[in-house]
Amino acid sequence: MRTLKKAEIICAVALLAVAGVGFVEAIRLGSGWGPSGPQAGFFPFWLSVILGLCSVMILVKAIRMDPGLKGDKKPFVTKTQLKPVLAVFLPMAAAVPLIEVIGFYLMSALYLAFFMRWMGRHSWPAVFAISLLFPVATFLILERWFLIPMPKGMFGEYLPF
Amino acid sequence: MEALANLIHGFNIAISPFNLMIAAFGIFLGVIIGVIPGLGGTSGVAILLPLTFTMPTTSAIVFLSCIYWGALFGGAITSILFNIPGEPWSVATMFDGYPMAKQGKAGQALACAFVPGFFSALLSVILFTFFAPPLAKLALRFGPAENFAVLTLAFSTFTGLGGGSPAKTIASACVGFLLASVGLDIVTGRPRLNFGSITLLSGFSFITASIGLFGIGEILLAAEEALEFKGVQGKIGLKDVWVTIRTLGRNFVTWIIGTILGFWIGVMPGTGATPASFMSYGIAKQYSKHPEKFGTGVPEGVIATESAAHAAGIGALLPLITLGIPGSPTAAVILGGLYIWGLQPGPMLFIEQKDFVWGFIASMYIGNVMGVLFCLCMVPVFAAILKVPYAILTPLIVLLSSIGAYAVKNTTLDIWLLLLYGLIGYIFKKLKYPLAPLVIALVLGDMTEEALRQSLILSGGSLTFFLQRPIAAGFLLLTIFLFLLPTIRPLAARVGRTFRAEEAKKAGEG
Numbered sequence: 181m182r183t184l185k186k187a188e189i190i191c192a193v194a195l196l197a198v199a200g201v202g203f204v205e206a207i208r209l210g211s212g213w214g215p216s217g218p219q220a221g222f223f224p225f226w227l228s229v230i231l232g233l234c235s236v237m238i239l240v241k242a243i244r245m246d247p248g249l250k251g252d253k254k255p256f257v258t259k260t261q262l263k264p265v266l267a268v269f270l271p272m273a274a275a276v277p278l279i280e281v282i283g284f285y286l287m288s289a290l291y292l293a294f295f296m297r298w299m300g301r302h303s304w305p306a307v308f309a310i311s312l313l314f315p316v317a318t319f320l321i322l323e324r325w326f327l328i329p330m331p332k333g334m335f336g337e338y339l340p341f
Numbered sequence: 342m343e344a345l346a347n348l349i350h351g352f353n354i355a356i357s358p359f360n361l362m363i364a365a366f367g368i369f370l371g372v373i374i375g376v377i378p379g380l381g382g383t384s385g386v387a388i389l390l391p392l393t394f395t396m397p398t399t400s401a402i403v404f405l406s407c408i409y410w411g412a413l414f415g416g417a418i419t420s421i422l423f424n425i426p427g428e429p430w431s432v433a434t435m436f437d438g439y440p441m442a443k444q445g446k447a448g449q450a451l452a453c454a455f456v457p458g459f460f461s462a463l464l465s466v467i468l469f470t471f472f473a474p475p476l477a478k479l480a481l482r483f484g485p486a487e488n489f490a491v492l493t494l495a496f497s498t499f500t501g502l503g504g505g506s507p508a509k510t511i512a513s514a515c516v517g518f519l520l521a522s523v524g525l526d527i528v529t530g531r532p533r534l535n536f537g538s539i540t541l542l543s544g545f546s547f548i549t550a551s552i553g554l555f556g557i558g559e560i561l562l563a564a565e566e567a568l569e570f571k572g573v574q575g576k577i578g579l580k581d582v583w584v585t586i587r588t589l590g591r592n593f594v595t596w597i598i599g600t601i602l603g604f605w606i607g608v609m610p611g612t613g614a615t616p617a618s619f620m621s622y623g624i625a626k627q628y629s630k631h632p633e634k635f636g637t638g639v640p641e642g643v644i645a646t647e648s649a650a651h652a653a654g655i656g657a658l659l660p661l662i663t664l665g666i667p668g669s670p671t672a673a674v675i676l677g678g679l680y681i682w683g684l685q686p687g688p689m690l691f692i693e694q695k696d697f698v699w700g701f702i703a704s705m706y707i708g709n710v711m712g713v714l715f716c717l718c719m720v721p722v723f724a725a726i727l728k729v730p731y732a733i734l735t736p737l738i739v740l741l742s743s744i745g746a747y748a749v750k751n752t753t754l755d756i757w758l759l760l761l762y763g764l765i766g767y768i769f770k771k772l773k774y775p776l777a778p779l780v781i782a783l784v785l786g787d788m789t790e791e792a793l794r795q796s797l798i799l800s801g802g803s804l805t806f807f808l809q810r811p812i813a814a815g816f817l818l819l820t821i822f823l824f825l826l827p828t829i830r831p832l833a834a835r836v837g838r839t840f841r842a843e844e845a846k847k848a849g850e851g
Contacts, residue, residue, distance in 0.1 A: 184772075191772055195512055202519050205534050209526075217798035220526035220533050223790040224519060231515035237508040256771060261565040268564040269764070272557075272739055276756050284747070288740050292733075300732025310733060318744065326392055328748045 187256035188242035195235035202228035271295055283333030285315040344474055351699030355707055360400050364704055367404045368711045371411015375418070376723050378425050379563040380738050382412035383670045383780075384556030387548045388745035390678050398682045399697050403704040405675050406658065407712075410462070410705075412671075413614065413654045414712045417454035417647060418723055422447060422575045430614035430650040433622040437635065437642030439573075444638055447575035451720055452585040453643040455577075459713035460589070461600035461648035465655035466705045468604060473691075473702070477663040480688040485795035486807050490816035492789045495610030495666050497823035499778045506773065507827045513769070514778035520545045521786020528794055540754055547677045547783040549746040551670070553759040554776045556742045558766020560735060575724065577717050588640045595625045595641050596648050603649030607656025613669025613777070614653040621649030655705065662698060663688060665788070670777040673784045 202224050209221030257265065271294060278287040293311035296302045322328045354360065374385035386408050393401035416428030421438035434454060441450035483491070496514050500507045523534040524544030535541035589596060599621040606617040625645035626635045635642050657668030658675070665686035667673035679686045690698050716723070746759040769776055782789075800806030808814045 187768070188772055191768060191774075195516070198516065198519065202534070205536075209531065209533050214529075216529060218528075218794045220529050220531045223793065224522050224534065227515050227518045227522070231512055231519065234508045234512040234515065238506070238512065241508075257565070264564040265561050265767075268735060269561060271736075272763075273760055276743075276753075276760055279743075279753055279756060284744075291740070292736050295736040296732050299735075300730050302730070302732065314737065314740065318740075322744065322748075326395055328391060328394075328744075329751070330744065330747065331753055 184256050185242060185245045188245070189239060192235045192239035192242055196232060196239065199228045199232035199235060203232065267299060271298075279331055279333065281333050284330040285319055286333070288318070289315045344471055347474075347695065347699045348470055348703060350695075351701070351703035352706075354399060354696055354700035355403065355703035360403055360700070360704065361707070363396070363400045363404045364407045364708050365711055367407030368411040368414075368708060368715055371408035371413075372415035372418075372712070372715060372723055373411075373726060374408065375412035375415020375431075376427050376726050377734065377738070378419055378427050379556075379559045379735075381428055381555050381559060382409055382416075382430075383674060384552045384559070384742065385412060386671055387551040387674045388556065388741050390548055390674065390681070391745060391748035393678060394681070394748075398684060398694075399700040401678065401682055402675065402697070402701045403708070405678055406701065406705065407708040409654055409671050409675070410708045410712045411715075413462075413651050414455060414458065414716045415723065416650075417458070417643075418451065418575075418716070418720060419727065421450045421454060421643075422573050422724055423727060430618045430653075431646070432615075433618045433646040434643055434650075436622065436646075437637070437639050440636070440638030441640070441643070442573040442575060446638070447573050448577045448581035449584055449640070450638075450643055451575055451577050452581040452717070453588065453640045454647045455713050455716045456582060456585045457589055457596050457599075457644045458647040458651040459709055461596065461603065462651040462655055462709040462712075463706070464600055465604050465607075465652040466702070466709065469655055469659055469705065470702055473659060473663050473698075476659070477688040477691040480664050481692075483664075483688075483812070484810070485792045485799065486810045486813040487816070489789065489792035489796055490807065490813040490820065491664060491666060492785060492792060494816050494820045494823070495785070496778065496782070497820040498609050499775065500824055500827060505775050507824075509772075509774045510778055513774050513776065514782045517550075517779035517782025518786045518789070520550070520779075521783045522790065527787050527791055540752065543750065545758070545783065546746075546749045546755060547780060548674070548749045549755045549758050550762055550783055551674050551780045552742045552745050553762025554766035554769070554780060555670070556738065557759060557763025558770055558776070560738060561763060561767040562770055564735075575720055577720055582717065585640070589644065592641050592644050595629075595645050598624060599645045599648035600652045603652030604656040606649070607653030607668050608659050610660055610666050610668055610781075613657050613671065614650040617653035618646045618650040621645045651709075658705075661686065662690060662701070667781060667784065670780055673777075673781045677784050 206221035206225035206228055209224070210219035211221040211225030212219060271291060275287055275291045278290070282290075289311045292314055293307050296307045296310060297304075318330075322330060355364070370389065371382075371385070374380050374382060386405055389408060390405065393404055396404065412428060413430070416426065416431030417434050417438065419425055419427030420431040420434040421442050424435055424439040426432040426435060438450045438454065441447070441453075499514065500510045519534070521544070524542055525531070526533050532542055602621050602624065603614070603617040606620065607613060622642060622645050625641055626632050629635065629641060631639075653669070654671075657672040660666045660668050661672045661676055665676070665688075667676045676686055684690065684694060684697070743756045743759060746755045747753065749755060766776060796806060807817055
């Protein structure tokens with residue numbers, strides 16, 4: 181399992197990379213003084229510099245984290261914690277591409293049904309009731325009342341939902 | 342007295358049947374959001390923001406602010422009855438609220454949260470009514486230099502008062518600013534940081550960021566603990582309210598300190614109700630005659646926390662409406678709403694949008710009266726929400742979040758981003774990076790950059806420009822002080838300790 185120290189280091193390096201991308205882009209745009217005052221890259225330039233400095237500070241502190249003490253051994257997430265987190269995150273991540281294919285309303289019915297049955301072990305009638313009720317209710321509220329069209333996927337041409 | 346006349350005018354707008362209905366609906370939804378752990382006020386307001394797109398602007402802000410008041414009331418219910426914080430600002434309510442509930446005084450504990458909370462909200466709204474116009478008048482004289490100074494002050498309060506690691510706080514704000522600068526350059530109109538993508542030309546939406554970082558992040562964090570709600574039954578009788586009012590009389594000092602402190606912290610940009618509630622609890626404990634009893638179920642603990650939280654919630658909207666700077670993360674989302682509705686936040690609102698401003702101020706009185714009445718009468722109804730099993734509640738929150746994220750720009754990219762922000766929010770929270778600076782920087786990014794660049798254009802590129810303007814220079818000095826505060830504080834504490842140790846030594850010798 182990853183330790184807190186490693187997680188801190190990875191996060192700081194990622195921030196440093198973000199600063200680097202911003203820096204390169206700012207230089208390309210011009211970070212100095214142009215004909216109409218500060219150039220487009222002026223603000224991003226200084227932000228990347230400050231972000232870079234901060235991430236180096238965080239990185240140094242993380243590397244210096246006392247190796248013998250709890251800082252090094254302390255896990256970022258324990259195994260018992262990671263399992264339920266993934267159980268929530270993975271179905272969520274799987275549901276997003278489904279929106280493009282089958283549309284938001286069908287996806288929400290499937291996602292709800294899956295989660296209720298798999299995580300909650302609810303009875304089938306309850307699963308059917310909730311996973312039908314929610315899409316119908318949101319459809320009426322969003323499309324009829326607030327006029328917000330949700331993505332309909334490939335069935336959009338044939339079905340209203 | 343001009344404020345009073347305006348306020349009466351505002352009441353005429355706020356009590357129109359439609360606005361009253363919207364306010365009641367907002368409070369109701371707000372209490373539900375407050376009760377549900379893992380769905381905070383900030384992400385709740387962001388999720389429901391798209392519903393306001395078709396409303397008149399005054400009704401829209403009444404709706405969003407009432408959700409905020411409702412969430413401020415609702416968080417206490419979960420904390421007291423279930424020993425789980427419904428909102429981050431009701432964590433300190435648990436310390437004494439839950440022990441009271443376990444001793445069979447659940448009704449009294451709830452009344453101790455609602456009644457003093459309501460009175461401090463009321464006092465704060467009165468302060469708001471009379472402070473806002475002069476502050477707006479002062480802010481009308483601000484140029485770009487002053488605006489930039491106020492904005493940097495807003496970010497320095499994060500490092501000075503936030504309490505987290507200064508490097509992480511500044512890094513978080515920088516990421517927010519960088520995300521804000523993606524898209525078209527506000528001055529020259531050049532595309533930047535979009536890497537050729539057309540979708541990114543319109544920039545990153547702060548709504549998706551706040552729903553993802555706060556909402557989805559919190560759900561992932563909550564999943565670690567595998568939530569199970571086992572609560573104490575609670576109902577408020579008339580007797581509980583009466584007992585509370587008598588206790589309030591005895592704890593008047595605790596209440597008034599909580600309210601004033603909360604209001605002040607709320608006005609300070611970026612901090613909001615959560616730190617206010619902790620600070621007020623700490624002060625009440627420190628100055629109590631029986632500090633050892635705190636945590637075992639004393640009403641003062643609940644009164645101190647809740648009065649500060651409610652006052653801070655209202656204080657947070659004061660700089661928002663007068664200067665265009667949000668006092669808390671939730672206020673930042675409301676600020677974003679103002680932009681979307683086509684309003685220019687800031688002092689000009691008091692001149693150009695009188696109906697909007699005063700209708701909104703009047704609605705704060707009405708909303709808080711509604712909030713306290715709803716909560717006092719319907720605690721069992723709201724507590725029943727927590728009987729909804731986890732396996733239903735979690736996917737429902739996720740689906741509502743994705744609707745909120747999608748509806749901003751009608752792109753599925755925002756739902757993907759939501760997922761990514763959720764992951765970032767989870768990691769940042771675990772590594773103790775504060776999230777509020779990121780979201781607030783994303784909202785205020787364009788404004789900050791514009792103010793800085795305009796002042797530099799005016800000065801011809803010289804930084805001494807800021808020092809020639811007394812108000813701007815004052816703000817900048819305060820900013821520098823707040824940025825240095827985390828370095829000064831341990832130093833001062835060390836000096837204080839050696840000093841005291843030496844005195845003790847002398848006293849021992851003598």
